Amino acid sequence: MSKLYVFNDIHAAQADRVTEDQSEIARILEQKGIGFEQWETDFEVTADSTSDDILQAYSGSIERLQKEGGYETADVINMTPDHPQKNELRNKFLEEHIHTEDEVRFFVKGDGLFYLHLDDGVYAIQCCQNDLIRVPANTRHWFDMGGSPNFTAVRLFTNVDGWVAKFTGEKIVNEFPRYEALTK
Numbered sequence: 001m002s003k004l005y006v007f008n009d010i011h012a013a014q015a016d017r018v019t020e021d022q023s024e025i026a027r028i029l030e031q032k033g034i035g036f037e038q039w040e041t042d043f044e045v046t047a048d049s050t051s052d053d054i055l056q057a058y059s060g061s062i063e064r065l066q067k068e069g070g071y072e073t074a075d076v077i078n079m080t081p082d083h084p085q086k087n088e089l090r091n092k093f094l095e096e097h098i099h100t101e102d103e104v105r106f107f108v109k110g111d112g113l114f115y116l117h118l119d120d121g122v123y124a125i126q127c128c129q130n131d132l133i134r135v136p137a138n139t140r141h142w143f144d145m146g147g148s149p150n151f152t153a154v155r156l157f158t159n160v161d162g163w164v165a166k167f168t169g170e171k172i173v174n175e176f177p178r179y180e181a182l183t184k
Contacts, residue, residue, distance in 0.1 A: 002038075002131050004028060005124040005182060012122070012175040025125065032118055035134030036125070045109040045152050051076035054108055058154060061106075069102060069134070071156040076108075079149035086149055093143040096173055097165035101158040103135040110151030113144045113179050122176060126183060140168060146179035 004025045005015040019025060022038060029036045043049075043057035054076050055062065062074050079086060096117060105114075111128040117140035127133050135141055145151065155163070 002128050003126040003182075005126075007122040007124065007176060009121050009172075013177070015124075016121075029123070029125065029133075032116070032123065033136050034116060034123075034125075034139075035132070037132045038130045039106060039132055041108060041130050043108070049152075051078070054152065054154065058106065058108070062154065062156065065104065065156055069104065069156070069158070071102075071104065071158050073157045075155050075157075076152060077155055078152045079110075079145055081148040081150060083149065086145075086147075090145055090147070090149070092165075093145065094173055095165075096140055096142050096168045096170045098138050098140055098168065099135075099163075099165055101137050102156075103139075103141070104133070104156040106132040106154040106156075108152045108154060110149075111183070112146070112149070112151050112153075113182060114141060115144065115173070115176060116141045117170075117172060122172070124176070124182065140170075142173050144179040146183070 001020050002022060002025055003018065003020050006017040007015050026036045039061055045054065055074060065071060107127050107129050109129055111126055114125050114127060114133060116123040116135065125133065
């Protein structure tokens with residue numbers, strides 16, 4: 001189940017607020033300009049599911065988002081505990097960064113943590129199956145998939161080159177609990 005942790009920048013060891021209430025999560029994030037919604041997942045991802053199978057299963061919803069947000073491309077990221085680049089990718093995503101476009105993810109399976117560094121603190125949202133998150137362009141954030149990642153997500157982009165980040169160089173990431181501590 002999705003969970004939102006709200007941290008004060010100064011007191012990062014413990015969240016000031018934690019909620020699993022989906023409507024409250026959506027309301028809090030909407031107040032910060034972050035889109036959060038839940039889709040029905042009527043397609044079960046199996047080991048044999050291809051990216052094309054997943055994109056086809058959600059084509060109607062993907063097309064709606066593409067029209068709404070001007071997204072040009074969609075792809076699928078599938079991370080497993082035995083993925084050969086899991087450590088490299090985790091380290092890259094764990095650095096605070098921004099994008100010049102929205103970061104849009106729909107979790108078809110599994111989960112991961114988006115940390116949003118906003119003016120009044122850090123908001124960590126554990127996105128799970130059925131969750132769609134839209135992080136606006138130029139929002140400082142990072143993503144933690146854990147040391148044994150196990151998720152599949154549809155990604156939408158306006159940039160046909162896909163995931164392109166500008167790293168901030170800030171070390172704030174090290175001040176907050178990681179995936180393993182928050183999802184235990």
